[in-house]
Amino acid sequence: MVQIYDVVIIGAGPAGLSAAIYASMADLEVIVIDKNCTAGGHIQSEQEVKDFPGFPSIEGGELASMLRDHAEFAGAKFIKDEILSIDSECPIKSIKSRRNEYSCRGLIIASGTIKQGDTIKASTAYINGVPDTDENGYVIAGEDCRSSVSNVYAAGSARTKSLNKIVTALSDGANAIHSFLEDIN
Numbered sequence: 700m701v702q703i704y705d706v707v708i709i710g711a712g713p714a715g716l717s718a719a720i721y722a723s724m725a726d727l728e729v730i731v732i733d734k735n736c737t738a739g740g741h742i743q744s745e746q747e748v749k750d751f752p753g754f755p756s757i758e759g760g761e762l763a764s765m766l767r768d769h770a771e772f773a774g775a776k777f778i779k780d781e782i783l784s785i786d787s788e789c790p791i792k793s794i795k796s797r798r799n800e801y802s803c804r805g806l807i808i809a810s811g812t813i814k815q816g817d818t819i820k821a822s823t824a825y826i827n828g829v830p831d832t833d834e835n836g837y838v839i840a841g842e843d844c845r846s847s848v849s850n851v852y853a854a855g856s857a858r859t860k861s862l863n864k865i866v867t868a869l870s871d872g873a874n875a876i877h878s879f880l881e882d883i884n
């Protein structure tokens with residue numbers, strides 16, 4: 700029988716890890732799927748982060764490990780896989796990857812950005828079936844992270860926003876789960 704998760708999170712950067720922590724703490728069954736084996740997204744490769752509140756200087760990799768450890772401690776599960784397409788019109792969302800197919804009630808798109816030459820775009824350009832985006836592939840969503848499709852949320856640098864920072868990505872993860880809990884209750 701196909702397992703239906705409460706929440707599937709695409710991307711294990713700061714936004715996805717924060718969403719995983721908040722989802723797990725709300726006793727939701729959650730998996731985080733990332734195409735790279737190490738969690739942390741962009742911050743993984745940052746030598747030094749100097750603007751993360753409470754830490755005047757911290758290595759990106761160390762911060763990433765702390766976030767992942769917290770998510771695992773809270774109960775989140777991690778899968779290494781690349782998401783290729785989303786079918787989100789029905790209440791049970793279907794997500795196809797290179798190796799599998801996943802089903803869930805709530806979907807968080809936290810797949811971040813990619814650099815193509817001098818242009819930075821949202822990574823959603825490589826995922827079929829994402830909700831409405833702007834011309835650069837950023838999922839159109841406000842601070843509540845709700846996308847144009849019910850129970851699908853965009854968090855972190857994959858969504859339209861004016862300040863792309865670790866703290867705003869973490870905040871999005873919390874907001875996305877808060878919105879999902881409101882929407883299902």
Ligand SMILES: Cc1cc2nc3c(=O)[nH]c(=O)nc-3n(C[C@H](O)[C@H](O)[C@H](O)COP(=O)(O)OP(=O)(O)OC[C@H]3O[C@@H](n4cnc5c(N)ncnc54)[C@H](O)[C@@H]3O)c2cc1C
Nearest residue numbers: 710712713714733734740741782810811855856863864865
């Ligand atoms: C060079 C550089 C330096 C920076 N320095 C700072 C700084 O000092 N302070 C600060 O606050 N911010 C900094 N930032 C910004 C910060 O890195 C971002 O705000 C933050 O990483 C956004 O987090 P995110 O979770 O939204 O996305 P990301 O960190 O980009 O994570 C997205 C994750 O999604 C995964 N993914 C993508 N597509 C798929 C798919 N199809 N299937 C499965 N997984 C997928 C990726 O592998 C990645 O792990 C910097 C950014 C860059 C590029």
